Amino acid sequence: MTAPAPLPDPTASDQPSATDLAGMPLGWPGHSGDLPRRFPGREALVQELAARFPEASGGASPIRGGSKPALAGLEALDPVRYASSRNHLDGAVSGLSPYIRHGVVSLAQVRDLVQQRMTGGPEPVSEKLLQELAWRDYWQRLWVRLGDGLWENLEPLKTGHPEAAYAPGLPGDIDQGRTGLACIDAFARQLIEHGWLHNHARMWLAAYVVHWRRVRWQAGARWFLRHLLDGDPASNNLSWQWVASSFSSKPYVFNRANLERFGAGRHCPGCPAAAACPFEASYEALQAQLFAAPQGEAN
Amino acid sequence: MERPVLWIHAEALGPANPALQAHPGQPALFVFEPGLLAGDAGPISLQRIVFLYECLLELPVTIRQGDGAEEVLAFAARHRADGVVTSAWVDPQLGEIAAGVAASLPLQVLEPEPFVVLPQPVDLRRFSRYWKLAGPRLRPDRAETDTFS
Numbered sequence: 001m002t003a004p005a006p007l008p009d010p011t012a013s014d015q016p017s018a019t020d021l022a023g024m025p026l027g028w029p030g031h032s033g034d035l036p037r038r039f040p041g042r043e044a045l046v047q048e049l050a051a052r053f054p055e056a057s058g059g060a061s062p063i064r065g066g067s068k069p070a071l072a073g074l075e076a077l078d079p080v081r082y083a084s085s086r087n088h089l090d091g092a093v094s095g096l097s098p099y100i101r102h103g104v105v106s107l108a109q110v111r112d113l114v115q116q117r118m119t120g121g122p123e124p125v126s127e128k129l130l131q132e133l134a135w136r137d138y139w140q141r142l143w144v145r146l147g148d149g150l151w152e153n154l155e156p157l158k159t160g161h162p163e164a165a166y167a168p169g170l171p172g173d174i175d176q177g178r179t180g181l182a183c184i185d186a187f188a189r190q191l192i193e194h195g196w197l198h199n200h201a202r203m204w205l206a207a208y209v210v211h212w213r214r215v216r217w218q219a220g221a222r223w224f225l226r227h228l229l230d231g232d233p234a235s236n237n238l239s240w241q242w243v244a245s246s247f248s249s250k251p252y253v254f255n256r257a258n259l260e261r262f263g264a265g266r267h268c269p270g271c272p273a274a275a276a277c278p279f280e281a282s283y284e285a286l287q288a289q290l291f292a293a294p295q296g297e298a299n
Numbered sequence: 300m301e302r303p304v305l306w307i308h309a310e311a312l313g314p315a316n317p318a319l320q321a322h323p324g325q326p327a328l329f330v331f332e333p334g335l336l337a338g339d340a341g342p343i344s345l346q347r348i349v350f351l352y353e354c355l356l357e358l359p360v361t362i363r364q365g366d367g368a369e370e371v372l373a374f375a376a377r378h379r380a381d382g383v384v385t386s387a388w389v390d391p392q393l394g395e396i397a398a399g400v401a402a403s404l405p406l407q408v409l410e411p412e413p414f415v416v417l418p419q420p421v422d423l424r425r426f427s428r429y430w431k432l433a434g435p436r437l438r439p440d441r442a443e444t445d446t447f448s
Contacts (some may be wrong), residue, residue: 023356028326031377035331035362049348052364053331065353067313102355103386107410115439130432130437137414138429140389145423147391195346212329222340229350231336231343232390273422 021045061195063098063229070099075109079117083126089198089264094129097230098196100136105131141232150237151218153246158201159211160293166216170223174209181278182271183259184208195229200262206243207252211290212278217244251291256280300382300405304328304375305360309336311386312354317409318384319358326378327360330370330396338392361406368399375404386411 021044023037035052039045046060063069073096085091099105111133118125128252157163173179177188187205191197197205202224209220217240224240225231241247256279260268268274281289305318305327312329319327331351337343355362363370375383382405388394400406415433422428 021356024301024359026326026359026361027324028361028378033363033365035364037356037362045352046345050345051350053342053345053348056345056348057342058344058346061351063350065312065350065355066357070313073370098350099313102309102313102351102354103316103411104313106313106315106411107414109315111414111437115437119439127434129439131413131434134430134433134437135426137433138423138426141421141429142423143389179339192344195344195350222337225328225337225340226342227344227346229347232346233338233340234389 058192058227061193061229063095063194063196065098065102065104067099067104070096070104073099074105077110077113077117077129079125079127079129081116082132083128086128086132087200088262089200089266091198093096093198095196097136101230101232107136108295139232139234139238142238143232150233151221153244154241155246156237157244157251158249158293159251159291161214161291163216166210166214168216168219170209170215171213171221174213174215175223181208181273183263183267186267191224191227195227197228200238203243203252204254204259206240207254210240210244211251211253217241217246253283253286253290255283255286300384302378302380303382303384303407304371304378304380305382306371306385306396306400307355307357307358307360308385308388308389308396310393311411312358314352315411316358317386317411322384323348324359325384326374326380327358328371328374329355329358329360329362330367331364332367332392332396334392334425336390348404350436367396369392371396371400372403381405382407384409389429 012058021039021041026037036048039048042060050056072096077094078092081092082094086093096105100107100110110128114129114133118127118130173189175201177185177192179185184205187197187201190201206220209215210217219271221237221240224236225233228236238247243252245251256268256277259279271277303322303325305322305325307316307318307327307329320405323444331348334341335343336347345409352362361374371383387408387410388397397406397408406433415436417432417436421432
């Protein structure tokens with residue numbers, strides 16, 4: 001008969017505390033060079049990773065990894081509210097993209113839940129949320145087909161400007177959030193501090209970079225990829241190409257009225273550039289100002 | 300394959316990972332490679348690394364830094380594995396690691412449940428063409444019809 005196992009010592013240092021961040025135990029021995037799986041808390045985890053990845057910039061996002069926040073996001077999914085408010089910065093978007101991108105939840109899992117909630121009530125429910133999931137599937141299929149071809153223009157630009165007219169690198173004031181435009185600087189800061197941006201903010205920021213500053217879309221795409229928790233070259237690069245017009249029939253632009261309507265009214269009041277806002281114009285005037293080729297209908 | 304190790308990559312960091320589902324309890328590995336996720340656009344920010352790490356802490360997986368294929372093969376050797384099991388990927392960078400592993404050991408690739416199955420070849424020139432095919436297969440009324448057909 002074997003001796004009974006000793007009771008754990010509650011004062012021993014390997015006992016998890018309330019703030020302990022401990023990984024799931026492994027059923028095999030560790031080896032020299034394995035990265036740690038237990039930390040006194042999130043701050044210690046961030047410090048450890050900052051030391052191990054000295055080339056990585058920034059800190060930690062308030063958005064946490066793992067299945068718990070992903071499941072909370074799934075639980076909150078509402079196809080009706082999504083369809084009516086998704087274009088607004090304060091709209092009922094799912095926030096699931098980082099978890100889907102890294103397979104914490106699968107696209108099939110989200111599909112099942114959305115389908116279930118679409119059929120729950122007496123009224124027909126918009127399929128917008130289902131379509132949004134399909135966009136991700138579509139981008140992934142294109143990645144398989146194109147591989148690293150995602151980094152090249154899929155079609156010629158429709159802006160009337162030659163490729164050489166676009167600067168190869170991102171100007172420093174943009175990624176430092178110092179353009180003086182309250183909206184653009186807020187989007188840049190959110191990208192760098194949160195690693196997530198509402199889709200509409202991504203479109204506005206991308207349009208500003210490519211069309212107002214005339215920078216190659218690839219420079220903006222690289223910037224986004226470094227920071228976005230959901231960043232992958234397929235959805236990222238192809239969306240930049242859609243804005244730039246190398247994967248669409250016309251370039252995407254916005255104006256101040258559009259930003260004020262969907263931007264939750266939080267950027268223009270107090271903006272130092274409000275009196276000389278570069279977005280304050282009709283679509284016709286902006287197209288004449290920004291592009292050398294005649295454009296189709298306004299966005 | 301009787302004693303595989305599992306290679307977990309950044310496209311399947313959830314409990315539904317098909318390799319973890321198929322081989323619960325087998326030694327599993329994730330590698331932070333130089334150029335991970337962003338390739339030439341990198342290095343990725345610390346917030347992306349922290350996010351991945353928080354996902355990894357929930358999974359039974361050894362975490363290492365280094366060259367992907369070299370680390371997977373060394374991990375397999377330490378565990379006297381006769382092969383490596385992983386899940387399908389889209390990122391070609393992961394394909395290169397997989398090829399490096401498969402050059403030395405049998406590699407089994409498990410497919411996750413597809414989002415939608417479409418007749419080949421799929422017209423991907425614009426989303427609208429894809430949606431014309433995918434939409435009817437995804438709408439819940441269609442799913443119900445399928446159940447009873």
